[in-house]
Amino acid sequence: MKNTERVWSIVEEKSPAFFALSDRVWDSPETNYQEFQSASEHARLLEAEGFRVERNVAGLPTAVTGEAGEGGPVIAILGEFDALPGLSQVAGLAEERPVVPGGNGHGCGHNLLGSGSMLAAAAVKDYLKANGLKGRVRYYGCPAEEGGSSKGFMVRAGAFDDVDIAISWHPAAFSGVNNPISLACNEINFHFSGRASHASATPHLGRSALDAVELMNVGVNYMREHMPSSARVHYAITDAGGDAPNVVQARATVRYLIRARSLPDLLGLIERVKKIAEGAALMTETTVRHEVISGDANLVGNGPLEARLHTCLERLGPAAFDAADLETARKFQATYTPDDIAASYARFGLTPRKGQPLCDMIYPLYGGDGSIVGSTDVGTVSWVVPTVQMRGATYAIGTPGHSWQLVAQGKLPAAHKGMAHAAKAMASLAIDLMSDHELVAAAKADHRSRLDGTPFVNPIPDDVDPPLPAGGAGSAEKGVQAL
CATH class of the missing domain: 3.40.630.10 (Zn peptidases)
Known part of the structure; x- marks a missing residue:
């Protein structure tokens, strides 16, 4: 004592x-x-x-x-x-x-x-x-x-x-x-790419990335009934493809934060969300790529x-x-x-x-x-x-x-x-x-x-870099001066 x-x-x-x-x-x-x-x-x-x-x-x-x-x-x-x-x-x-x-x-x-x-x-x-x-x-x-x-x-x-x-x-x-x-979690950007066109004159020639984002969100919302009750999924549209409604949006990005009670549960849930994104791309004839931003283990x-x-x-x-x-x-x-x-x-x-x-x-x-x-x-x-x-x-x-x-x-x-x-x-x-x-x-x-029996998998993949300020480590002193 x-x-x-x-x-x-x-x-x-x-x-x-x-x-x-x-x-x-x-x-x-x-x-x-x-x-x-x-x-x-x-x-x-x-x-x-x-x-x-x-x-x-x-x-x-x-x-x-x-x-x-x-x-x-x-x-x-x-x-x-x-x-x-x-x-x-x-x-x-x-x-x-x-x-x-x-x-x-x-x-x-x-x-x-x-x-x-x-x-x-x-x-x-x-x-x-x-x-x-x-x-x-x-x-x-x-x-x-x-x-x-x-x-x-x-x-x-x-x-x-x-x-x-x-x-x-x-x-x-x-x-x-x-x-x-x-909750273990990953923050992931889903970037959809389509084809721009005149939304009134030639809508049939366009392939809307924004439509793909909206369909993905609908699909994930339907998934909520069929995932563990302790899991959480949140999203925000970070790029809607522009402000002009008369242009079919050729790009759009939605950011997902996916959470689950354990690392194995998280990895399984992420794969399901990825499949929904791929389905949305298939339905809209767009393409999609995902980009991991961050991740935490439970x-x-x-x-x-x-x-x-x-x-x-x-x-x-x-x-x-x-x-x-x-x-x-x-x-x-x-x-x-x-x-x-x-x-x-x-x-x-x-x-x-x-x-x-x-x-x-x-x-x-x-x-x-x-x-x-x-x-x-x-x-x-x-x-x-x-x-x-x-x-x-x-x-x-x-x-x-x-x-x-x-x-x-x-x-x-x-x-x-x-x-x-x-x-x-x-x-x-x-x-x-x-x-x-x-x-x-x-x-x-x-x-x-x-x-025992549960190998550690870092939720941040090896090829993902931290989102550092422009200039990386060399910008540290500049950052102090800017304040």
Whole structure:
């Protein structure tokens, strides 16, 4: 217990610098593979903390790692710092008001996620040094989680090959160990090509790519009745072929996001969607090609790691929010619907409590039924490294994900307290892993048993490149200047 309390104290001592980092990242929200300033801020603080820093990890100009320690197991702590488009919002204000109309905003709390993970890694670094312990802690600053699947590209490049255990967290309404359920997914463009013609004078000579897109969408919608209920399929027409209705559209593109509970289920569902696309092309005498944009594997759980992290959280207790935090949270709750609040409780398998604006508990291990899930590229890491993830309470109960309300709460004292709370729990687990080799061995054995007979197939094919900004790695410095 003394070891645990000491690493908690280190987190407390270091917190102000990392709260400031989180706020700076919040102030400069950047989206997929454009996070040049955020990555630079992370690299600078890693260097100031004495980590051995690597930039341009896996050829991604906004991916950065920092390692400290020698020998022993390699414990990775995963962070993110990408924002979302269209969610600009004034900090701390409980009414919708963008800072920049149409601008970006941290609607998933990744400003806190990356800073909190680095804070945990820095505390572990100092603890190892002070106690002369063997072991290496490595912070991963990962870009483009929101649809860019950077960790999948990093896995493919071997960035996790020497890692023994991976730990992560995510801002949430409640604190506890993540129920290890997510949906494997692929984002795929279907490009249809036809033949242009005058839509009135010679319509019979045209072959409409837009017709093919519409027929594909109809076919996929009919498929929904005949796919697993846990699967999800979403689409958006990204190129309708032009604005002129008197021209038969010679090109059109629809982007599909296909999700399933497991990698094998995903691969089977993708093949069905491809057949529907080919059928649509056949019916319209057009051609179609598909282009994978990104992909995430589903999360693979790990019993020993989840049980120990839950123990760490129970020792720690819930984050200590004060009366001012509660009052501010109530103002935000007033902007939610009853359904928002009920869904927040349901996600974690909890009974709704009236008048409770912030989390005051550690939710039960494996809470929730997994029916309200999305996708994450942490899932891809979990197939190659034993991985555990937790949720940390940083915002009011009922806050919708990817909303202006979540953005507005990203710099509040409650967010900082929740971030430090998560860092303490992750640092505690990392120290346990450094000193308990049997725990590491048990986690690896559990990991092997879960994947026995199910080979890993990265949902990002080898011939797919990450959608980097024009100029690739060489544009990183230019990106910083442009801000």
